[in-house]
Amino acid sequence: MSHAFPSSSATLTEPAARASGLTKTYGKEETRVTALDAVSVEFARGRFTAVMGPSGSGKSTLMHCMAGLDPVTSGSARIGGVELSALNDRQLTQLRREKVGFVFQGSNLLPTLTALENITLPLRLAGRRPEQAWLDTVVATVGLAERLEHRPTELSGGQQQRVAVARALVSRPEIVFADEPTGNLDSRSGAEVLGFLRDSVRELGQTVVMVTHDPVAAAYADRVVFLADGRLVDELDAPTADAVLARMLAFEAQGRVS
Numbered sequence: 001m002s003h004a005f006p007s008s009s010a011t012l013t014e015p016a017a018r019a020s021g022l023t024k025t026y027g028k029e030e031t032r033v034t035a036l037d038a039v040s041v042e043f044a045r046g047r048f049t050a051v052m053g054p055s056g057s058g059k060s061t062l063m064h065c066m067a068g069l070d071p072v073t074s075g076s077a078r079i080g081g082v083e084l085s086a087l088n089d090r091q092l093t094q095l096r097r098e099k100v101g102f103v104f105q106g107s108n109l110l111p112t113l114t115a116l117e118n119i120t121l122p123l124r125l126a127g128r129r130p131e132q133a134w135l136d137t138v139v140a141t142v143g144l145a146e147r148l149e150h151r152p153t154e155l156s157g158g159q160q161q162r163v164a165v166a167r168a169l170v171s172r173p174e175i176v177f178a179d180e181p182t183g184n185l186d187s188r189s190g191a192e193v194l195g196f197l198r199d200s201v202r203e204l205g206q207t208v209v210m211v212t213h214d215p216v217a218a219a220y221a222d223r224v225v226f227l228a229d230g231r232l233v234d235e236l237d238a239p240t241a242d243a244v245l246a247r248m249l250a251f252e253a254q255g256r257v258s
Contacts, residue, residue: 016207021075050218053227101168101176116148158189215244
């Protein structure tokens with residue numbers, strides 16, 4: 001099947017996603033707000049990256065621009081070898097459907113569908129059949145094999161969010177963006193979902209970028225990048241919750257939080 005967007009020349013060494021001088025502003029003249037200010041960052045394949053920063057730092061805006069949900073004002077956002085600004089609306093929709101997975105704070109499941117039907121919905125919308133072996137692997141990874149015929153109202157909040165994670169993984173996207181995926185969950189359910197995201201990276205080779213404000217959640221990642229006032233200000237490899245919290249407190253002490 002031919003793609004409607006320019007074919008990616010992605011290689012395994014190329015980042016799954018990359019921002020170069022990415023700037024996003026809202027409003028005009030006196031009311032203009034700069035949400036992102038010339039951000040350059042790469043998200044390596046097969047890695048779990050957390051994006052952190054105080055409220056209003058631009059972390060969700062960065063994710064929306066990188067995922068093609070929001071157009072950039074200037075600079076570049078790429079998924080694999082594809083420059084998002086070069087795509088029209090139809091091409092963007094197709095790229096998001098085929099190359100990107102999403103997990104949001106709310107699981108966004110359709111209540112009339114079973115867990116299995118919710119998981120495979122993106123494939124059905126794209127006119128594709130699930131690859132059974134991969135579907136079985138994803139379902140096993142998120143621990144849902146016994147719950148596939150249940151509807152969302154018959155699942156706990158943590159189970160619903162695991163369905164959402166499986167739905168994001170089932171199309172084998174180049175990258176999964178997760179925006180506060182545990183924000184509505186208790187600590188036990190949140191730990192389950194974070195563990196499954198981490199396992200999808202370590203065991204399935206997935207690439208995950210997660211926006212979070214929680215140092216404990218960030219500690220599940222391989223790397224944390226920190227935003228403040230729309231700029232990339234720091235990063236941390238092999239993070240621990242204590243180390244992430246210390247960096248966040250340091251930013252506040254430096255007066256970077258309005």
